[in-house]
Amino acid sequence: MNWPLLLLLMRVITPLSFVTIGGGASIIADLERQSVTVHHWLTTGQFLDLFAISRASPGPGSLLVSLIGFHVAGVAGAIVASMAIFVPTSLILYVLAHIWRFYRDASWQHAIERGLAPVAAGLILAGVYSILQIAEGGAMAWIVAIGAFVALRWLRANPFVLMALGGAVFAIVGMYWWPS
Amino acid sequence: MYREFVERRGWFSESEFLSSLAICQAMPGVNVVNLSVWLGFRLRGTLGAIAGFCAMIFPALAVIIPISIAYTYWGKYPVAHHALAGIAAAALALTINMVSRITVSAVRRDVVACVIVAVIFVGIGLLRVSMFELVIVVAPLSIGWAFYRQRTA
Numbered sequence: 052m053n054w055p056l057l058l059l060l061m062r063v064i065t066p067l068s069f070v071t072i073g074g075g076a077s078i079i080a081d082l083e084r085q086s087v088t089v090h091h092w093l094t095t096g097q098f099l100d101l102f103a104i105s106r107a108s109p110g111p112g113s114l115l116v117s118l119i120g121f122h123v124a125g126v127a128g129a130i131v132a133s134m135a136i137f138v139p140t141s142l143i144l145y146v147l148a149h150i151w152r153f154y155r156d157a158s159w160q161h162a163i164e165r166g167l168a169p170v171a172a173g174l175i176l177a178g179v180y181s182i183l184q185i186a187e188g189g190a191m192a193w194i195v196a197i198g199a200f201v202a203l204r205w206l207r208a209n210p211f212v213l214m215a216l217g218g219a220v221f222a223i224v225g226m227y228w229w230p231s
Numbered sequence: 232m233y234r235e236f237v238e239r240r241g242w243f244s245e246s247e248f249l250s251s252l253a254i255c256q257a258m259p260g261v262n263v264v265n266l267s268v269w270l271g272f273r274l275r276g277t278l279g280a281i282a283g284f285c286a287m288i289f290p291a292l293a294v295i296i297p298i299s300i301a302y303t304y305w306g307k308y309p310v311a312h313h314a315l316a317g318i319a320a321a322a323l324a325l326t327i328n329m330v331s332r333i334t335v336s337a338v339r340r341d342v343v344a345c346v347i348v349a350v351i352f353v354g355i356g357l358l359r360v361s362m363f364e365l366v367i368v369v370a371p372l373s374i375g376w377a378f379y380r381q382r383t384a
Contacts, residue, residue, distance in 0.1 A: 066363035072259050072370070073333065076326055080355050081362035088359075100306060103315040104298060106322035113261045114295050121299035129296055137288055140260030141268045145280050147258065148272040162381055164257035166374030168337035169344040170366060173351025175330040180356040182323055188313075192320040199324035214321045221317025222310050 056124050057131045063090065064116060064135035071140060073171030075113025079178030082115065083185070092123045095185040102182060107214050113137075188221060195220060232266060242274060263287060341380070347373050 063085050067078045079102070086092045093101070101122065105115035113136055120132025186192045195217045202208040237248050251273070255265035264287050271283025305311045338344045351369060354360040 069259055070362050070366045071261055072366070073256075075261055076329070078362065084359055096312060097306070099319050100302065100312060100315040103318035103322060104302060106325065107318050108294060108298055114291055117292060117295050118299055118302075121296065122303075126296060129292060129299065133288060133292055137261065137264050137284070140258070141264060141280075141284050144255070144258055144260060144265050144268050145272060145277075147254070148269055148280065151254075158381065159378075160254055160257055162378040163374055164253065164377075165381075166377035167257065167259075167370060168333065169341075169347040170351055170370050170373055172330060172334040172337045173348040174355065174362070174366070175326065175333065176348070176352045177356030179323065179326055179330060180352070182319065182326075186320060186323070187316045188320065192316070195317060195320040196324045196327070199321040200327055203324055203328050210321075210325050213324070214318045217317040217319075217321030218314040219317070221320070222314040225313030225316075226310055 052127055053124055057127060059090070060120055060123055060128055060131050061135045064120075064132055065139060067116075068136050068139040069143075070174065071113060071136065072167050072174060075115065076178055077171055077174035078113070079115070080174070080181040082119065083181045086119050086123075087185075092119065096187070097122070099182070099185055099187065103214075103218075107211070107218075188225075191221065191224060232263070232270075236270060243270065247273075343376050344373075347376075 067081060070081075071078055083095075083098055087095055087098050101115060101118040105113075105118055108114065114133075116136045117129045117133045121129035124131070186196075188195075199208075199213045199217060202213055203210065233248060236242050237245055243251070248270075251269050252262075252266060255269055256262055258265060264284065267283035267287040268280045269283075271279035271281070273279070275282070302311075334348060338348060347369060351365065354365045355362055
């Protein structure tokens with residue numbers, strides 16, 4: 052087992068655990084920077100693939116982290132990466148649950164919620180921007196993304212159906228028109 | 232989770248569940264994992280929290296590992312990569328849909344919140360500053376501001 056690599060994986064991902072504010076989507080920008088630009092674990096194409104897989108699979112969207120872990124160091128990597136992302140925040144919550152037993156006051160809770168909301172919004176916007184930077188298919192990607200957005204917002208379409216359609220359109224167009 | 236915990240088994244009242252959910256959404260962490268730990272603790276203390284954590288993580292890992300293995304075999308074929316790029320484009324729309332709602336409600340009638348969104352976006356998206364370091368500085372300021380506004384409101 053490659054211990055130095057597993058340790059590095061843990062050291063990269065653990066700090067990100069504390070900034071998963073508003074869910075897994077908030078850490079996409081930094082995950083991309085760390086795994087593609089800094090450590091060269093993945094190419095941008097592979098990162099895009101893993102992002103797509105994580106969004107199309109059941110379970111929390113933050114499983115992107117586990118996918119990267121698997122790619123870097125196999126099953127052990129997937130387990131280490133998942134623990135690194137989920138354990139620190141779960142421990143915080145565990146401590147908080149103890150405190151909560153004795154001291155209940157909702158005012159700090161509202162302040163944390165309201166204070167973290169703009170931070171989460173900025174983080175997720177940065178994540179969207181970084182995925183747009185590495186997106187493939189040029190105009191096609193834009194058409195699919197905008198079409199899916201409209202269908203989601205105004206037609207209340209099923210997200211999984213939209214992702215399947217997006218994948219099918221790209222696969223067909225890609226095989227016939229893009230050089231492989 | 233609401234259906235299982237409140238409606239089917241009656242382990243929590245509706246208001247208990249909703250206040251737990253609010254706390255779990257306010258804290259960092261993935262909401263469903265947070266909620267499992269929190270509700271597990273409320274039911275059975277430390278052991279319940281551990282059980283909640285494991286029950287949320289391990290089934291997901293059991294799904295993701297076979298998918299990863301499949302990807303290492305088929306990921307190299309162009310058709311798989313094209314299809315995934317299409318899924319990514321549609322998935323991006325989901326994220327945009329979510330973030331547009333969050334942003335609008337976060338910045339409503341609050342100039343400071345607008346500045347915070349802009350600082351985080353520019354810092355991480357454009358300047359590529361380390362996420363942990365920027366958030367560790369900005370988040371407490373933002374929470375402090377929310378406290379201040381709550382007091383003066």
